[in-house]
Amino acid sequence: MDPKVARKIDKLKNDRIHGASWLAQQAISTLSFAVEQSSARAITQFMEEIKAVARELRQAKPSMIPIANYADQFLQQVMAKSCYEDNLDSLKSYARGVGKELNKSAAKALSKAVEYGCGIINDLDTVITCSYSSTVCDLLRLAWRRETEFQVIVAESRFEDKTYGQITARELRKCGIPVEIIPDSSIGLRLPQANKALVGADSITVDGYLINGKPTLLLAETARESKIPLYVICETAKFDISSYTATFIEAEPGFDKTPLELVTGIITEKGTMQPSLVIAYIEQMAQLSQR
Secondary structure, eight states, X not given: OOHHHHHHHHHHHTOOSXXXXXXXXXXXXXXXXXXXXXOOSSHHHHHHHHHHHHHHHHHHSTTOHHHHHHHHHHHHHHHHHHTTOOOHHHHHHHHHHHHHHHXXXXXXXXXXXXXXXXXXXXXXXXXXXXXXXXXXXXXXXXXXXXXXXXXXXXXXXXXXXXXXXXXXXHHHHTTTOOEEEEOGGGHHXXXXXXXXXXXXXXXXXXXXXXXXXXXXXXXXXXXXXXXXXXXXXXXXXXXXXXXXXXXXXXXXXXXXXXXXXGXXXXXXXXXXXXXXXXXXXXXXXXXXXXX
């Protein structure tokens, strides 16, 4: 593997700040960069290089399923083209185009999900959240720009030497949103003062779980006890299609695996989806991808 490509994958693997949506787009860009850096002289050699990069990207962040989903889409499209393309330069040009289109698609899906999600934020709301999600921040910033008056409580979301809630608070305060940071241990005490909970997602699994940064599970359980709705904002690219016929993914250190039965609704680029419909939707997506 080209050393520059390997460094990009290593940087993605060791990233402990950015969320799954941002990292997924970085993964697509890394595949496009690998096409540019390829020194292959034959189509078979080129495809082996791209397969190796896609494999390393999937393994870099195994609980962030959009990375795997986009890597698989990139690989499938380029492989299909390679079956009847006999010119390497043409195949590389096609692969670059695939990367551009996937990045456009990813950005469009994220924008639409944020647009739909903005609709759940109303005047005088108190929204409680945890961990760090750039998508949650985008949603709240959009609602604020539309002159919706609300406030945010964010759990500090401490893991090892980082407090991810501090990142969320800093991002929201940049545009003037009122934010209060609370210790994770105070979620049970403070959550009844909110009227809705909102979190992002790294993955939605086929066995009915949300994978997201700690303390999502505690927030979800407390929200259920307090009868406060909990919404998840994410693109359908975060639905775990690959595990429909494979081993279920597990949460990595610093992440929670939260049952979808604790979730009120999952806001995607297709609108708000009931958690009970997620498995059926993943099954449909998996079947389409296998055709």
